[in-house]
Amino acid sequence: MFGRMIRGTLLRQWKKMLMIAFTIALGASLASAMLSVMLDVEDKVNQELKTYGANITVVPKSASVLNDIYEVEGGETTGAYLREDELGKIKTIFWAFNIVDYAPFVNVKGTLEDGTDVSVVGSWFNHHMELPTGEELDAGIASLRSWWEIESGEWLDEQSNENAQIAMIGTSLAQKLGVSVGDTLHIKGSASDGDFHITGIFDAGGDEDDQIFVPLNTAQALANLDGCIDSIEVSALTTPENELAIKVAQDPSSVTVSQYELWYCTAYASSICYQIQEVITDSVASPVRQVADSEGAILEKTKLLMILITILSLIGAALGICNLVTASVMERSSEIGLMKAIGAQNGAISGLVLTEIFITAIFGGVIGFFAGFGFAQIIGQTVFNSAITLKPMVIPIVSILVVLVTLAGSIPAIRMLLRLRPAEVLHGGR
Amino acid sequence: MSLLELRNIYKIYGELHALDDVSLKVEKGEWVSIMGPSGSGKSTMMNIIGCMDKPSKGEVLLDGVDISKESSRNLTTIRRDKIGLIFQQFHLVNYLTAVENVMLAQYYHSIPDEKEALEALDRVGLADRAKHLPSQLSGGEQQRVCVARALINYPEIILADEPTGNLDEANEEIVVDLFHKLHNEGTTLIVVTHDPEVAEVAQRTLVLRSGRLAKEIVNKNFTGKIHFDEGDAFRKEEIHE
Numbered sequence: 001m002f003g004r005m006i007r008g009t010l011l012r013q014w015k016k017m018l019m020i021a022f023t024i025a026l027g028a029s030l031a032s033a034m035l036s037v038m039l040d041v042e043d044k045v046n047q048e049l050k051t052y053g054a055n056i057t058v059v060p061k062s063a064s065v066l067n068d069i070y071e072v073e074g075g076e077t078t079g080a081y082l083r084e085d086e087l088g089k090i091k092t093i094f095w096a097f098n099i100v101d102y103a104p105f106v107n108v109k110g111t112l113e114d115g116t117d118v119s120v121v122g123s124w125f126n127h128h129m130e131l132p133t134g135e136e137l138d139a140g141i142a143s144l145r146s147w148w149e150i151e152s153g154e155w156l157d158e159q160s161n162e163n164a165q166i167a168m169i170g171t172s173l174a175q176k177l178g179v180s181v182g183d184t185l186h187i188k189g190s191a192s193d194g195d196f197h198i199t200g201i202f203d204a205g206g207d208e209d210d211q212i213f214v215p216l217n218t219a220q221a222l223a224n225l226d227g228c229i230d231s232i233e234v235s236a237l238t239t240p241e242n243e244l245a246i247k248v249a250q251d252p253s254s255v256t257v258s259q260y261e262l263w264y265c266t267a268y269a270s271s272i273c274y275q276i277q278e279v280i281t282d283s284v285a286s287p288v289r290q291v292a293d294s295e296g297a298i299l300e301k302t303k304l305l306m307i308l309i310t311i312l313s314l315i316g317a318a319l320g321i322c323n324l325v326t327a328s329v330m331e332r333s334s335e336i337g338l339m340k341a342i343g344a345q346n347g348a349i350s351g352l353v354l355t356e357i358f359i360t361a362i363f364g365g366v367i368g369f370f371a372g373f374g375f376a377q378i379i380g381q382t383v384f385n386s387a388i389t390l391k392p393m394v395i396p397i398v399s400i401l402v403v404l405v406t407l408a409g410s411i412p413a414i415r416m417l418l419r420l421r422p423a424e425v426l427h428g429g430r
Numbered sequence: 431m432s433l434l435e436l437r438n439i440y441k442i443y444g445e446l447h448a449l450d451d452v453s454l455k456v457e458k459g460e461w462v463s464i465m466g467p468s469g470s471g472k473s474t475m476m477n478i479i480g481c482m483d484k485p486s487k488g489e490v491l492l493d494g495v496d497i498s499k500e501s502s503r504n505l506t507t508i509r510r511d512k513i514g515l516i517f518q519q520f521h522l523v524n525y526l527t528a529v530e531n532v533m534l535a536q537y538y539h540s541i542p543d544e545k546e547a548l549e550a551l552d553r554v555g556l557a558d559r560a561k562h563l564p565s566q567l568s569g570g571e572q573q574r575v576c577v578a579r580a581l582i583n584y585p586e587i588i589l590a591d592e593p594t595g596n597l598d599e600a601n602e603e604i605v606v607d608l609f610h611k612l613h614n615e616g617t618t619l620i621v622v623t624h625d626p627e628v629a630e631v632a633q634r635t636l637v638l639r640s641g642r643l644a645k646e647i648v649n650k651n652f653t654g655k656i657h658f659d660e661g662d663a664f665r666k667e668e669i670h671e
Contacts, residue, residue, distance in 0.1 A: 001530070001537040008525030338521040341482060342579070343510025343538040345503060423473075423482035426517055426591075 002352070009356050013328060020324045020357065021364035027317025027405055028368025032398045033375035034310040038303055039391040040380070056273055058082065058232040058285040081106075081228035082283055084216070089279035090234065091131045098237040098267050101144045103127075104216060105231045108223035110187040118173065119211045120187060122219020125156045125168075141213070144235055145204065153181035153200030158215050165218060167196040170209035174201045187212070189222025234276065234285070238269040240299055245270050314405050321409025325357055329413045336417060337425035346418050353417060357410055358403075365402040369395070431494050433458040433586060433618055434479065439488035441474050441641075448474040449485065450641040458586075461609065461619040463629035466638035473591065475638065476622045480589045481509040493586070510539050514580030518592035520572040522564040528575045529560040532582050539583040550578040554608055570601025577608050581617070588612060590621045594628050606631055 010017055060080035087104055090096075103124045110120040124140035131137060141148075142155045156168045167187075169179065179185060184195045196214060203209060220226050241249075245268040248255055255263070263271050269287035276285040329336065339349055373390060380388035432455040441449040449471045456462050466472045477483035478490060481497060482505075490498040497508055509515075522531045532547040551560050554574035564572055573593060580588050590609075594602040606628060609619055621632060629635045630649060637645035 001533055001542045004526065004530060005523075005534075008523070012525045334519075334521060335523055338517075338523065339534070339538065340506065341480075341509065341515050341521075342535045343506060345506055348538065421482065423477040423480075426482075426519075426521055 002355075005352060006356055006359065009332075009352075010359065013331075016324060016328050016331075017356070017360045020321060020328075020360045021367070023317050023320035023324060024361050024364030024402060024406065025368035025371060026320075027314050028365045028398055028402050029372035029375060030313035031310050031401050032369045032372030032394055033379065034306040034313075034372075035394045035397055036373055036376035036388050036390060037379050038306040038310075039393060040376075040388045055238060055269060055288050056234040056236055056276065056285055057288060058234060058276055058280055058283050059230070061282045061284050063230075063284075080282070081225065081230065082232065082280055084220075084227045084229050086280050087229075087232065088129060088131055090232070090276055091129075091135070091137065092133065093272070093275035093279055094265070095236070095267050095272050095275060096133075098272065100235045100237060101139050102232055102234040103139060103141045103144050104229040105233065106216060106219050106223075106225055106229050108189055108219050108225065110189050110212070110222060112177070112188075113186045116177070118187065120189070120219055120222060121208075121211050121213050122216040122222075123213060124216055125158045125213075127216075128159055144233060147204075148208075149203040151201045151203050153198065156199050156213070156215070161199075165194045165196045166199050166215070168200045168202055168213045169198055170211050170213075171201055171203045172209040173211065174198075176210075185212070187222065189224075191224030192221055194218070194222070232280070232283075234272075236269070236272050237267060238272060238287075239267045241268055241270065310401075314401060318405045318409040321357075321406060322412050325353075325410050325413040326416060329353065329417050333420060333425045336420055337422040340420070341422040341426055349417060350414050353414065354407075354410060357406055361402055361406040365399065368402075369398055372398070432456060432491070433460075433493060434620075435489075435491040436475075436478070437489040437491065439475075439478060439485045439490065441471070441478065441483070442486040447641050449478070452488075452638075452641070452643050454636060454643065456587075456618060456620060458618055459613070459616045460634065461613045461632045462621070463632035463635040464620065464622045464638060465624065465626065465629045465635055466644075467624070469640075470638040471641040472622045472624075472638055474641075476589060476591050476620075479587075479620060480513055480515055481505040510583070512586045514583065514585035514588040516573070516576050516580050516588065516590035516593045518595040520564070520569075520576045520596070522572055522575055522579075524564050527561050527563055528556060528567065528571075528578075531564070531575055532579045535579045535582050547578075547582060550582045551575070553581070553611075554578045555604075568601070569596050570598070570604055573597060573601065573605055574608065577605065577612075581612065585617075587618045587620060590619070590623075592623055592625075593621060594623065594625060602628065 060082055062080040082104070084104060087102075090102055091099055093099070106122040108120045108122065110118050112118060126138050126142045127140045129137045129139060138159075140158070151171055153168075156166055167185065169177075169185075174180065177185070179198060181198055181201060183198050185198065186195050187193060196212070196218075216229070217226075220228060244255070244259060244263055245266070248260065248263045249270040252260065264274070265271075273285035273287060277283055336349055340346075373388075376388040380386055434456040436452055436454050439449050439452045440447065452471075452475065464472055464475060474483065478485050481500075484500075484505075485498050488498065489496045492508065492512060497505065500508065522528075523534060526534060529544060529547045529551060532550050533542040533544060536542045536547060548557060548560055551557050554577050556571060556574050556578065559567060559571055564575070567575065573596075577593075580590075588609075593609075594605055597605060609621065609631075613619055619632070621628065623629050633649055635645075635647040635649070636643055637647065
């Protein structure tokens, strides 16, 4: 009987029920779109933010101690070096997939023909690596420092100019020396010298503008530092630090084993640093606080905005449902009055009306969920230029939200239904 | 002990006394009509007898139990178990068939039983129309479905509000004949009507005016049959005025 009544109402009031389903679908679609983006945005925003540079620096332990004492970052090293042959190991840590890019650096002093001292930095530009895991990776400053503006020429192409004496020069130094792309600079290092063909002039907006950048092995050869590097800059996808991450970073012994494991298995900048230190001998990896903090703040604000949009859309849906369900109950007041008159208790009638609405809500919710996932893809492609991955967590969250919104939207109608007196709707009250 | 007794019932809406010190008794198996002009308090009285409203003052005894102070929930239960309601507008659920409309009363009372519902429709002569929707039935047929629904749970009282108000003469006669049949089976009938011809068929007619019981007419020649245009043939005794 219950089923016949539900079926009868749904069929008879299909237009109204369709409107309710549409309202719920609208709310659910926005909620699922925002939630999908929000849960995936961390990676997406992180990837976007990675274009602003590395967020982890790795230096030899002794250099780090000096940095700590004198509170400077990226200072000159003291003859201690990291090992170039260990660079590949960075892509073997637990959070290897979160390591987006990295580049080693070696700073050597050079002298030009006219006796001018210059800072020569050896690094990777678009270095091709075959990792122990079988993967292949192109890493280097071409992608790590994508904000550099190439004023003339082009990025140094390591792969097609293997072992060539080529260099990129900062715009300030190029002006000072009066050189341009295509010119050759003779640089004398402490161990050897060479003629370097300038392939590009860049504007980095920092100290780099007074430096010459050459392939790593070339710089190493100038100072006889084969296999040695001063530092590594790593760009990693990280989770914003929370209390646990800060606590472990300060004192790993202050947490329980399970908390430690949770920290280790979460992509906090501090845990990734820790794992890098495990694979690079005598190194200290530390997050670049400013970048990490900005990333966290932007991420939090983006999430907050999405939560607000979700809440507003759900409130809108609840108000829409409220109007439609109330109109439906008003339209059916004599039917509901009759049910009460022949013995239906309030609970039975509320159950009937809620069942009808929830069946409609399930219909609208399912449509809304898939539509929302479609919206999420549009947002992903438009904003992040990549697809949004469906997180399984979105399904229960959207389901719960649909239930809550439907309930909230039905409350006024149910209250009206409870107050409805059969005597008033079946015939005059007097 | 009377099946139903109203003791000094008042229903007051602000300044208006819809019912003003009304007392009456209805015995088990009796057929009583309540008559009166519009605004006389008929519907208010029906609502109170039908447990759809509570009096402002006074007692309503059903089977000797005062139900005037019961909660809405309890009144619903009493209504479900003891009273069968028939309405002028029929109030059938328009997306349920005739038999389903009858089963609806069973559903809220106990367990729907299609066989029993079909028997009830058979009693009102509608067995062949059981699967029809209300929109496919005439007014008289709809009212007979309403009667079948009212009696499906074997109520102690059948309370009818203007049961023939929307019917033509032929269907009016059919419905009154049904009441006669129910009365003969021992059902207590209370019929609220403004139609003297329908009221006169009852054993006793109570006339309300301005919320007060103005007259009580006993039909000495009670046959339970309606006779159009033959009002004078009935002998009536006015008990008081």
